[in-house]
Amino acid sequence: MEKECDFLVLGSGIAGLSFAIKAADLGSVAIVTKKNKVESNTNYAQGGIAAVTDKDDTFESHIQDTLKSGAGLCKEDVVRFVVTEGPERIRELIEWGVQFTKTKEEDAYDLGREGGHSRRRVLHAEDLTGREVERALTEKAASKKNIKIYENFFAIDLICRSKLTGGKETKDRCLGAYVFDADKNVVHTFKAKFIMLATGGSGKVYLITTNPDIATGDGVAMAYRGGAEIANMGFIQFHPTCLYHPDAKSFLISEAVRGEGAKLRLKSGSTFMERYHPMGALAPRDIVAQAIDTELKKSGDGYVLLDITHKDRKFLLKRFPYIYNRCLEFGIDMAVDPIPVVPAAHYQCGGVLVNPFGQASIDGLFAFGEVACTGLHGANRLASNSLLEALVFAHRAFKKAQELLPTVDTDSIPIPPWDTKGATESDESIVVSNNWEEIRMCMWNYVGIVRSNKRLERAKRRIDMIAGEIEEYYRNFTITTSLLELRNIATVAGVIIECSRLRKESRGLHYNLDYPDKDDINWLRDTVVKKDSTG
Ligand code: FAD
Numbered sequence: 001m002e003k004e005c006d007f008l009v010l011g012s013g014i015a016g017l018s019f020a021i022k023a024a025d026l027g028s029v030a031i032v033t034k035k036n037k038v039e040s041n042t043n044y045a046q047g048g049i050a051a052v053t054d055k056d057d058t059f060e061s062h063i064q065d066t067l068k069s070g071a072g073l074c075k076e077d078v079v080r081f082v083v084t085e086g087p088e089r090i091r092e093l094i095e096w097g098v099q100f101t102k103t104k105e106e107d108a109y110d111l112g113r114e115g116g117h118s119r120r121r122v123l124h125a126e127d128l129t130g131r132e133v134e135r136a137l138t139e140k141a142a143s144k145k146n147i148k149i150y151e152n153f154f155a156i157d158l159i160c161r162s163k164l165t166g167g168k169e170t171k172d173r174c175l176g177a178y179v180f181d182a183d184k185n186v187v188h189t190f191k192a193k194f195i196m197l198a199t200g201g202s203g204k205v206y207l208i209t210t211n212p213d214i215a216t217g218d219g220v221a222m223a224y225r226g227g228a229e230i231a232n233m234g235f236i237q238f239h240p241t242c243l244y245h246p247d248a249k250s251f252l253i254s255e256a257v258r259g260e261g262a263k264l265r266l267k268s269g270s271t272f273m274e275r276y277h278p279m280g281a282l283a284p285r286d287i288v289a290q291a292i293d294t295e296l297k298k299s300g301d302g303y304v305l306l307d308i309t310h311k312d313r314k315f316l317l318k319r320f321p322y323i324y325n326r327c328l329e330f331g332i333d334m335a336v337d338p339i340p341v342v343p344a345a346h347y348q349c350g351g352v353l354v355n356p357f358g359q360a361s362i363d364g365l366f367a368f369g370e371v372a373c374t375g376l377h378g379a380n381r382l383a384s385n386s387l388l389e390a391l392v393f394a395h396r397a398f399k400k401a402q403e404l405l406p407t408v409d410t411d412s413i414p415i416p417p418w419d420t421k422g423a424t425e426s427d428e429s430i431v432v433s434n435n436w437e438e439i440r441m442c443m444w445n446y447v448g449i450v451r452s453n454k455r456l457e458r459a460k461r462r463i464d465m466i467a468g469e470i471e472e473y474y475r476n477f478t479i480t481t482s483l484l485e486l487r488n489i490a491t492v493a494g495v496i497i498e499c500s501r502l503r504k505e506s507r508g509l510h511y512n513l514d515y516p517d518k519d520d521i522n523w524l525r526d527t528v529v530k531k532d533s534t535g
């Protein structure tokens with residue numbers, strides 16, 4: 001079945017929704033989202049949104065913190081416009097109904113602090129900022145007549161003109177996407193003037209992650225298969241403090257807890273971060289995660305402790321009600337017990353390479369939010385800069401699309417419907433579940449916080465083999481969302497490995513034992529990969 005619109009938005013997190021709300025004033029918007037509309041990384045964001053809103057804060061200070069955290073690889077012009085355009089985007093969010101926590105006197109916003117920030121500047125809604133943002137944005141989107149949201153619709157692949165013309169195009173153009181309706185088991189063809197990838201990150205590529213199940217890197221995988229340039233996927237950010245408990249799946253303990261003075265301790269009770277960085281437990285994330293990894297390897301322990309027992313229960317319940325109650329469900333009273341934590345895959349700093357307006361290397365295709373590599377984060381994202389980046393780039397993409405809209409040639413070539421190629425039902429779904437586990441384990445063991453040439457080569461061999469097996473399975477059997485996601489995590493794992501193998505130095509989130517130092521002469525640049533040509 002064919003559906004047509006002006007803007008096809010893939011994803012309903014902060015990036016997709018904030019774009020759609022604006023684009024609805026220009027034309028018809030279809031939001032395709034693979035689960036229910038709020039299920040996204042955004043919905044789980046805890047700490048908040050970094051922006052200069054306090055009169056004693058300065059743009060320069062936020063800019064310098066971002067650049068320092070990015071370990072030399074941020075694009076400074078991007079950092080400057082994201083930071084300076086940030087407050088306007090925050091005002092807009094507030095206008096749309098987001099209620100950030102205020103101070104006791106209710107006359108100002110309460111500002112949190114997180115790793116790498118030289119001062120308090122993170123706006124938050126208690127410790128569940130993302131849920132409040134999703135609530136307000138989905139409500140706002142629902143009030144727009146021009147927006148139609150398709151839930152449980154899974155974008156499979158982009159439709160690019162070169163595939164239809166047999167590669168005769170000099171500059172390719174994206175025309176739409178094939179989308180699987182998971183409830184009805186049919187594939188629709190969505191045609192649009194502009195296609196907006198806002199599909200978020202890829203934490204599920206790793207065995208241990210803070211991310212929810214939707215984070216399977218679908219956008220990067222689709223863009224890669226479609227021939228777009230992908231950059232810096234080797235910079236996977238591991239959050240230092242994910243709850244360590246056999247029954248807790250993906251539960252983050254916000255960095256804002258360290259912002260309120262929590263200490264990191266070994267099981268013996270001694271602190272260690274002062275040996276690694278002058279900012280101690282509030283050092284940038286790459287440094288804290290690598291320090292924990294080193295200490296765990298040294299001691300053989302399974303976790304370190306996050307200790308905020310110096311704060312009383314009343315404070316903790318007010319500032320961190322969600323974290324406090326979740327910990328209690330696991331038998332941990334954070335007012336008296338230090339919390340066992342481990343690092344976990346959290347955020348992809350790389351992604352679909354875009355210009356300052358979110359335009360990818362294929363015409364008609366935009367990417368923003370976690371799926372994109374904009375140049376803001378460099379080799380390590382500064383805490384709470386992600387929601388900010390999504391807002392700023394969604395706005396810039398909207399401005400660019402508004403400018404280009406009158407020039408788009410709507411008379412495009414016919415798009416063939418999805419071809420099932422005689423696929424049959426599989427009776428071996430064990431293949432899918434086995435490969436899921438194998439990929440995630442392989443990435444965790446060989447492409448984690450500390451890498452080496454040998455580990456990367458081993459990972460490449462395994463992932464190549466598994467990816468081949470999955471492609472064959474994909475061609476022969478009818479699709480399911482689980483199979484589509486498996487195919488995508490295999491593709492993204494391959495891209496992460498490729499970017500990591502290319503970078504022959506250690507910088508930010510990429511630490512390779514065989515090249516332990518930074519090499520500013522050769523590697524002050526992005527690692528860009530493209531299907532069938534890397535460089
Ligand atoms: P998402 O919010 O992940 O949305 C992606 C959307 O795309 C979802 O709707 C998903 O269902 C949909 N989708 C994906 N694939 C497909 C497909 N194939 N077809 C259709 N739909 C698809 N950042 C901060 O700045 N501050 C924080 O405090 C913070 N805390 C965090 C806490 C946690 C636990 C996590 C996991 C992340 C946190 N981050 C934080 C990071 C931040 O939440 C994300 O980077 C940001 O929300 C990404 O927004 P997005 O709109 O790009 O993607």
Ligand code: SIN
Binds near residue numbers: 253254256382383
């Ligand atoms: C957190 O609350 O620690 C997450 C913040 C982020 O990822 O930016």
